Amino acid sequence: MCHFCKHNGESRHVYCGHNLKDEQGKIICPILRMYTCSLCGATGDSSHTRKYCPINKKKKISPEKLNATLMGTG
């Protein structure tokens, strides 16, 4: 079953007809494969939505860590 299609509100026979990824983690959902990430441009085998974009995750730097870097010896 494809969680992406289910979340998108596709009908049951659509999201039950395929999986989101195969065993190797490659995207097999035809709808997600057509999607291009607006943050990093990933599409096809490595498609993802902005929410799951590795760039999006990296941006979450806590203020504490930022301070630690600034206060470091240098």
Ligand SMILES: [Zn+2]
């Ligand atoms: Zn799907």
Ligand SMILES: [Zn+2]
């Ligand atoms: Zn991305």
